[in-house]
Structure formats: structure tokens, C-alpha cells
Amino acid sequence: MGTMGEAEVEPTETDLLLEAVFQRYGYDYRSYARASIERRTRQFLSATGYASVSEMIPEVLHDKELLARLTRYFSIPVTEMFRDPSVYRVVREEVVPLLRTWPHFKIWHAGCATGEEVYSLAIVLKEEGVYDRATIYATDCSDEALERAREGVYEVGKMKEATQKYQQAGGKASFSEYYHACCDAAAMDGSLKERITFANHNLAVDEAFGEMHLVFCRNVLIYFNRELQNRALGLFTESLVHGGFLCLGTKEDIRFTDVSNRYEAVDRRARIYKKNGAS
């Protein structure tokens, strides 16, 4: 036995790192799913050249710039336009008709990353003629991601796949109407942005905000442990009006969570749920 192997030391070191980051800066990654955090910590170590997490901790405590680089590894804003096209199709066919019954409705994209999902839904709302009745809040804990989301400028090379997915999602027009290509950049059309407010919101520490009719939170909960998942789902439940909709990632599930009895499934495969009256 003797000295502990790397595999046994690493969880403790990770605990210490996350605790240090929280105590010093207030960023709380302690309740994130560990396997991903550890993978990214190791990537960070090899990118920065530190021999171990322990060696890095004191440096992170004193160097804000290093901390910023580390948190960039912890919240990676990977996303795409019309990811899971069938989900947008269900939103179009099952959710929009009910949104239509409200004179005005609010949508919250939690963990919107660089905005692709927000623009995708905005396009659906436009095509269904309800965009002007919507107020859309798009939040993320990463200011950098939000900045790019606000700009809404993406690689032109990604537009081909986006176009295919847009069509699979039941798109009614030509996708090229929604962006302006210039050199290798595609800028989303300004009219899509009118009703969108981008803001920083951290699901681990911040509070709910009110009277939402639809909450989109896709592929964010998978990065959380059960406890933090329940916190975030609690915020959504608090925010949603009765009869409001919750849309999760296709491999996320509210069964086995604290709020499972607060929702009925609208479409199980698309992970779209409707908040019921029970409490």
C-alpha cells in the first residue's frame, strides 16, 4: 500500500480546489458532476504545466487571471443551432399553440451558452407569428458566452448543418433569411434580437425570476450533481406559471428528482413538461 495512488488522492485534491475557488471568489463548482470537472481539471493541468492540483491551488488563490482561465474550463459553452430538431418541431406543434392563448408570454433560456438555441427558438416564434408577444430572457453564468450570444455572430461554415436542422425542425422559410453572411462570419438578423435580453444568472447561487411561461434548460443539468439539479429545477418550478412549460435536454429526466410530481409530460422523448397545479 504505502503512498496513495493518484486515483485516491485526486478526489480530495479536487474537493480542496473547488472549496478554495468558492471561498476565495464565490464561484461554486462544488456541486457539479465530478467526472467532467476532473477531466477538465486534468486538461487544465496539462495546458498550464502544473504537476498536480495541489500545486495549482495556491496559485489560483492569488491569481485572478489564472482563476478566469480555470473557470473557462469548467463552463464550456458548447451548443448548436436547432440541436435535436425534433424537439423544436414539438415546440412548434404542441407548445406554441398554448403560448398563443396568452396575450403576452415570457421565456427563459437558462444556460444559453453562446446563444444558438435562443436564436433557433426565436425563429420558430417568428414563423408562428407570436414573436412580438414574447419577452425572452437568456441567461448563463459565463459573461464571455453571453457576450458572444449578444453579438450573434457564428462561423459561416456552421450554417450548412444549421440549415439542415432548421428544415428537419419544420422550418417554413429559407434559413438564409435569418442571417447575413460576410466573409467567414454569419451574423444573426437584428429582428431576431428585439425581444431578447441577455443577462448573467448562476443557477448555483442566484434566485428565481418570475412568471415564466416556458423555461428552456437543455444540457445544463447534466453537468450538475443531483443536489444542484434539484436546486435549479426548484428555481424553474418557482418561476413558471401554472400550465407553463419546461423543456430539458433529451437525456435529462425529471423522474427521480424533487419536482417530478409537479409536472406532466407533454412529450416524453422531447423532454417537454407542463407544470401542474399540485404543490
Place this chain on the structure above:
Amino acid sequence: MGGSAGGVGALDVILSALSRDFALPVLAVQHLHPSDDGSFARHMADAARLPVVEACDKERIERGCLYTAPANYHMLVERDGTISLSVDEPVNWSRPSIDVLFDSAALAWGEGVVAVILSGANADGVEGMRSVKAAGGFTIAQDPADAESRVMPQAAIDAGVVDEVLSAKEIGQLLAEFGAIEKL
């Protein structure tokens, strides 16, 4: 276990050797088209005698079950015996990536891991095999001569991270023995 081109055929052979009361959990990453909607899991459910589950996030890992990674998600093992999914960038152009699964299993389970690399045309899995071996686990490559596509197992062999080179049929037999030992 991880496979790419030709991996499904190898998995079929291996799993036919594992009976319903197999005493270990099995996790499989097979490179799929991103839009695959569970057809791989359904295929495995038909081919394997073990119950097959396409992993959902936070799925609890049970002995005697086969968990498949869903298309377009990485599958990771947590220390508490659950599965996490992630949509992090592809690794080796692959999501799910074999490296991601093997690395996480090595961290979570250390020497308890048996990693198997099957037929495939890229080099995903080599780094994961290295992690498993470094953590004291056991690594197996499908014999390139037995594989539909030899690149992936050969890459692992060339990297010096493989304990045993076996045909798919022999891998099945060996895993069945590991299962029997586990039951003692």
C-alpha cells in the same frame, strides 16, 4: 468497451458469451451518427442476453446490465456508481468518445476496470487504455486480424497499452470468466 467501424459486429460476438446473470456492469461506447436515435441500443437489446439500457444522465450502474452511450453525448462514470453524460466537444472527432469513458472509469474504479478496444478506423481509446492501465486496470484489444477495421486496436497495441490481444470470441469467454470469478 469501445468500438467504431466494425465494432457492432464484435460486440455482438462478445455479448453472446455473457449470460443473463453476468455479475459485472458493462458500458459500451460505439461511434454513431449524431442523429442516431437509439437504434444502436435497440440492436444491442436484440443481440445481448443482458438487459440493455441507453444511458440517461445520473443513471445508476447495476451489475449485469449493458449501458450504451447515446449518440452525440459523452458517457462518464462517476465515483458514486452513476453515469454522467456530457456534450463537451468531440474527442478524436467522436462524441461519444471511448477515451472519455475509459478515463473516467479509470479514475472512478481504478484497478477494477477491464477496458476492451474493438474494431475501428481511428485512434480513439488509446489514451483511455493508457489511463486504465496506469490505474492498475486490465486492457484488452481485439486482435487486428479478427477486426473488420484494424486501425483502432492496432493503435492501442502500438502504444504499448494492451495487456492481452484476443479475438472477439475469446474476449467474450474471458469476460464470462471474470464474471464468474466476481461471483465467488
